[in-house]
Amino acid sequence: TLSLFYCMVGVVLVTGGSGLVGNGIREALGKHETGEEYDWVFLSSSDCDLRDKQAAVELFERMQPKFVIHCAASVGGLFKNMKNKLTMYQDNMDINRNVLAACHHMKVQKLVSVLTTCIFPDSIEYPFESSQLHDGAPHPSNEGYAYAKRMLEVESRLYREQFGHNFVCAVPSNIYGKYDNFHLEDGHVVPCLIYQAYLAKKSGQTLKVLGSGAPLRQFVYSIDVGLLLIWMLFNYNDEEPLILTSNEEISIGDLAQLIVNAWGGNIEIQTFILPTAFNLKYNAVRFQQS
Structure with a gap:
C-alpha cells in the first residue's frame, strides 16, 4: 500500500x-x-x-x-x-x-x-x-x-x-548553516570556529586558529x-x-573575527602555523530565483 x-x-x-x-x-x-x-x-x-x-x-x-x-x-x-x-x-x-x-x-x-x-x-x-x-x-x-x-x-x-x-x-x-557538526575534530571551519570562540569566551582564554589566518575561502x-x-x-x-557558490571571499582570520564579534568581542585571536589546506576560488554560476 x-x-x-x-x-x-x-x-x-x-x-x-x-x-x-x-x-x-x-x-x-x-x-x-x-x-x-x-x-x-x-x-x-x-x-x-x-x-x-x-x-x-x-x-x-x-x-x-x-x-x-x-x-x-x-x-x-x-x-x-x-x-x-x-x-x-x-x-x-x-x-x-x-x-x-x-x-x-x-x-x-x-x-x-x-x-x-x-x-x-x-x-x-x-x-x-x-x-x-x-x-x-x-x-x-x-x-x-x-x-x-x-x-x-x-x-x-x-x-x-x-x-x-x-x-x-x-x-x-x-x-x-543550521544542523552543522560542531565537533572540534570532525567539524568544518565555521562550526569549529563558532564552538572554539564559545569555549574561549567561557574560559577567558584565546581563540587559537590553525594556520596564518590569511587563506581565503x-x-x-x-x-x-x-x-x-x-x-x-x-x-x-x-x-x-x-x-x-558566491563570488565573495573571506580570509580565515577575518572569519574568526566576525565570529568573535558575534559573541560580543573581548576574545583574543591567536594563529599558529601548521600545514593547511589549499586556497580555492571558484568561478561561480549565479542564479536568479524567479
Missing part, C-alpha cells in the same frame, strides 16, 4: 536527509514552489546503511523514487580526514556506488549528486572551472574522501554515457544550497558538474 501511494504522487528521495545539506533542502522547500507536488522523503543513516548494496536496493524498491538528490556521505573535518583516509575512501565509495546502482536499478528519472570542494587539484591556477576537476591530485590531507567524491562524478558520467541516465553533479563551496549557506539543488533537479541536465 505504501509503495502504491508513493507511485501515485511521485517521490523525491533525499539521501543524507538529516545532515547539513539535507536539512537545507528541507527548509528550502518552504521557500520554493517547484517540487511541492511531489512527496519528499528524507533518509538518514538510521533508515538504511547505504554501504550495504542489498539494503540500498531494497530501500529504493520500497520507496519507488522518481527523483533522487544524493547528499549522503561519511564526512568530517580536516583532522578526521587526515586520520582515516582509507576508511573515508572505502565508506564513501560504497555509499556512492550503491546509490547509483539503486538509481539505475529503479530507472529514476533524475539524480543530482552532491560533491565537495576538496575534489579539486591542489595546485592549479585560480579561479578555475569544474572542467579542471581531474587536472591533478587533490590535497593529501583529505585524499581518501576527495578521490571517492571524484569517482562519484566519474561514475555518474559513465552511467550517462552507457545508459543515457540523467545523472548530474553539484559542487558546493564550503557550506555552513568562499562560503555558501545551507538553505541556499538547498534552493539551488531543487533548481538543479528540475532545470539542470548538463554533464559538467555545476559549482554552487
